[in-house]
Amino acid sequence: MSTNSPNRPKNTKNTQSARSTAKSADGAAKTGSGGSATGSGSDARGGQRPAAVRLSRRRLLGTASAAGAAGLALGGAGGAWAHSAAQEEPPTALSTLGSTTVPFHGTHQAGIATPAQAHGHLLAFDLAADSGRKQAAALLRRWSDAARRMMAGEPPRDGERDTGIALDAGPSSLTVTFGFGRTFFTRTGLEDRLPTQLAPLPDFSADALDKKRSDGDLWVQIGADDALVAFHALRALQREAAGTARVRWQMTGFNRSPGATDRPRTVRNLMGQVDGTNNPDPDDKQDAEKIFVPASGEPSWMAGGSYVVQRRIRMLLDEWDERSLHEQEKVIGRRKSDGAPLSGGHEHTDPDLDKLGRDGQPLIAGNAHIRVTAPQSNGGATMLRRPFSFHDGFRDDGAPDAGLLFLAWQADPLRGFVPVQRKLDRGDALSRFLRHEASGLFAVPGGPLKGEYVGQRLLEG
Ligand SMILES: C=CC1=C(C)c2cc3[nH]c(cc4nc(cc5[nH]c(cc1n2)c(C)c5CCC(=O)O)C(CCC(=O)O)=C4C)c(C)c3C=C
Numbered sequence: 001m002s003t004n005s006p007n008r009p010k011n012t013k014n015t016q017s018a019r020s021t022a023k024s025a026d027g028a029a030k031t032g033s034g035g036s037a038t039g040s041g042s043d044a045r046g047g048q049r050p051a052a053v054r055l056s057r058r059r060l061l062g063t064a065s066a067a068g069a070a071g072l073a074l075g076g077a078g079g080a081w082a083h084s085a086a087q088e089e090p091p092t093a094l095s096t097l098g099s100t101t102v103p104f105h106g107t108h109q110a111g112i113a114t115p116a117q118a119h120g121h122l123l124a125f126d127l128a129a130d131s132g133r134k135q136a137a138a139l140l141r142r143w144s145d146a147a148r149r150m151m152a153g154e155p156p157r158d159g160e161r162d163t164g165i166a167l168d169a170g171p172s173s174l175t176v177t178f179g180f181g182r183t184f185f186t187r188t189g190l191e192d193r194l195p196t197q198l199a200p201l202p203d204f205s206a207d208a209l210d211k212k213r214s215d216g217d218l219w220v221q222i223g224a225d226d227a228l229v230a231f232h233a234l235r236a237l238q239r240e241a242a243g244t245a246r247v248r249w250q251m252t253g254f255n256r257s258p259g260a261t262d263r264p265r266t267v268r269n270l271m272g273q274v275d276g277t278n279n280p281d282p283d284d285k286q287d288a289e290k291i292f293v294p295a296s297g298e299p300s301w302m303a304g305g306s307y308v309v310q311r312r313i314r315m316l317l318d319e320w321d322e323r324s325l326h327e328q329e330k331v332i333g334r335r336k337s338d339g340a341p342l343s344g345g346h347e348h349t350d351p352d353l354d355k356l357g358r359d360g361q362p363l364i365a366g367n368a369h370i371r372v373t374a375p376q377s378n379g380g381a382t383m384l385r386r387p388f389s390f391h392d393g394f395r396d397d398g399a400p401d402a403g404l405l406f407l408a409w410q411a412d413p414l415r416g417f418v419p420v421q422r423k424l425d426r427g428d429a430l431s432r433f434l435r436h437e438a439s440g441l442f443a444v445p446g447g448p449l450k451g452e453y454v455g456q457r458l459l460e461g
């Protein structure tokens, strides 16, 4: 199994510092608001500081807020002073966090192989009763245009008043990813283009799914390293949809912020586990074939695309947090402190599922999560996991309504998520601490070429 993923630090490219040089969907590294990488010495794989970023005049002028923020940090009573100081100080360059862009165009849509951002919104839209193929195509064209512009740090529409939510911020690694649910094809008369891979997911015995928060005609994933940038994109896309499609459900998620750890590290989930270690590497040819539909794949409009399974998985955190460290580690099969497999080594050592302890028992238990989910336990089934954590307040019993917005990307869900979830459903040690509450499966087409909108090959091909 190769090692890079949107949320693992090996080679550092998929971690916090790695975000300073975002990796494009077509493999090109880009920094800076204009999308042009400048300077050298920035190879995020080497864990060095990123290259200097060439900033546009517009971007530089937009950074007075950095000085303002510094002023505010000097003392709450100094608000007025800080404000005027901010206006007088020459603006400084945005930090790499704000200035980093991810390209909109490419073989794959952005937001799949892109390092997972700190803030995310996932939402589904249903087409209005009087919206068909023509209206859907126009919407995808508007959405693509707005996404492309916002990902470059521009307002969503040229010459129109914007909400202003992201006015002072750079693009902050914003990505917007679009997908189609099964019902989209009936609503638009495109049944003959429905991929077989969009067959409904089987029922799993442990499911307690809320239909109102599941499925949908259109799916959108927004990710950014700044919360206002992410919300700005959400609001802009909702406004573009007015009259054509309505939000069916929306979920907000988060990951660790860039720069929060001393060095690049794989992200943790709300159970405290290092999560994302053993992901396939989208840059590895063999792994990529399991994540993306090949250029010659069927249906042809899905070339370069991927299928995403989304599950809202609530964690029973009160029960979990009562377990001893030893028990918790046994449940996963990895050490909690650093994610190393219990068979030994460090985080990126391949787990040895056959290794026995002094008591003659496997060091990685028979029902440990990493044993049950490993490709070798599931006929090679592979998926790229790129989740967001969520916390939606507290339930009536006082328990946190929190967990994982699990997102699994694969070229074919029947050879990725489905067999693994079937096995988990029969019971791994982790399942008793989880509740699957919402579900969706969406076809996410390949990335748009210059001048194209996302889904054009489906809607106009
Ligand atoms: C159907 C697929 C999976 C679901 C659902 C799932 C839920 C889930 N997982 C964790 C925490 C961890 N998972 C880890 C590894 C891991 N999980 C899956 C699949 C599903 N997980 C796979 C394929 C793997 C990799 C297995 C391997 O090859 O080793 C780990 C270990 C670290 C890692 O490799 O990422 C953790 C931790 C939670 C909390 C969760 C639901 C909320």
Ligand SMILES: [Fe+2]
Residues within 6 Å of the ligand: 369, 373
């Ligand atoms: Fe898992």
